[in-house]
Amino acid sequence: MSDHLTVVGVRWHGDGIFEIGFKREGLSFVPGDCVALFGEDGNCSRPYSLASGIDEDELRFVIRRMDDGQVSPYLATCSPGDRVKASPPFGWFRPGPNEDGAPFVFVATGTGISPFLSHFFSRPEIPPAMCLYGVRILQDAVETSMIGSRCSLRLAVSGEECPGTHYGRVTDLLDDMPCAPDHHYFLCGLDEMIDEVSAWLEDHNVPIMHIHRECFFNVTHSR
């Protein structure tokens, strides 16, 4: 592949969350893969999970604009036709069914929904048993209609009360989640959430081999 991607467009979901699309240009990936996108200087990069399906013509990323970030403010201002330096896809997080075909569950906070979106768009016929999704404000939640049409979606909004959603943290909803030692759990988002859910699952006898984690960002390694 070329080491640059061509921007198709930028779409805002809320004040801080935007989606940037690129031409596919033959690039192949699997759900869970990331691409390192570079800032304007071409030196500083940040990894972002692909949010689009493997058969789509476009590559999409859901990104939170970090005010003091070195990459996301630049990406947020890109226009169609701009060329952005990018790495080949890479990754170590593989959401979706395991070889044993056991049920699986997604838990995401914020833009940590991205790899799960890639799974929903790539393999709609194999949905998770449930998707727990936590955001700060309702506007930050992306593709909830699509997710809700494919599986049981529980949406938690911590910063405002919204009808039909849980007012609080996503971890408040763990007792609602199907929990069994043979299930697989895919966790993506803030490190605090991941650690808390991992500990909860282990306390409920889920083996660590069935807990798959993508620590999306934290205080100093923010995206």
Added chain:
Amino acid sequence: MKTEPLHHITRSDWLNTSKGDPRGYIQPEKLTELWFHTGTTCNLRCPFCLEDSKPGDNRINPLDFVDAKPFIDEAMKMGVEQFSFTGGEPFVIAEFVKILSYALDRRPCLVLTNATEPLTNRLSEILPLREKPFAVKFRISIDYPDAARHDAGRGPGNFRRALETLGRLYEFGFDVSIARQREKDEDEKAVDRKFHPHLAAVGVPASVNIVSFPDFLTPGSVPRVPEITEQCMTTYHAEESRKAFMCNYTKFVLKKNERVRVYACTLVDDDEDYDLGASLTESMKVRVMLGHHRCYSCFAFGASCSES
């Protein structure tokens, strides 16, 4: 009959120091350990990384099974005793467990890892490796016996994650060790002792091996260090310590620009002068001139990435 040394480079500045003295060298003897670089992509972005590894980095390309297999096979014919793997983070690489599995059918292996999500997400693939004919040992990077200092470089929470993974691997029956950073004028044993409470907290005995490394600086750095002459190598080193230089008994396989190459050791992959070719057999014939600034670390501190 004494044979002439084989120099793959004959430039004067390769063979001699800046003052014109014959440069110190190691004439490799027997390949006993083969190292593989799995690529500079990593899930972490540590500012001090000697490989400048980070997410998506491609300075050294990801290693595939078809890249590694011929070198494992060639090394076996040469009587290699161990395979070792470093990155980047090896468990980021899609085919790494397949490579490791093939190697473990033949020889013991050492894997250097940061013991965070890329490893823990693949535990179900890793656990069956316990049934292999040879054992794998995991060397986990825990820079300091202090969570705040470790996390300042590797990201919040990663001290605890690495420590927990260390404990789990030990509990699962794997051999483990720790790689830490060495500070100037430190009391080595006192620093090691500070790890003991942390080890105890995750059920790992204090006897676990702790390997310390000096700051090797990032790739391409050109620090001023003393040049090593032939005379230095005989004045300050005896035959036994010369044999302990990694370039005497190891080689380093890595993929750059989509070509798999053999380098003199794990610390010099940023300098093309240490590219010794595409075959282990040929690379072992080449005299390694000690001209890289990291050669001085080996010379002065006895640094070795190896671990028996």
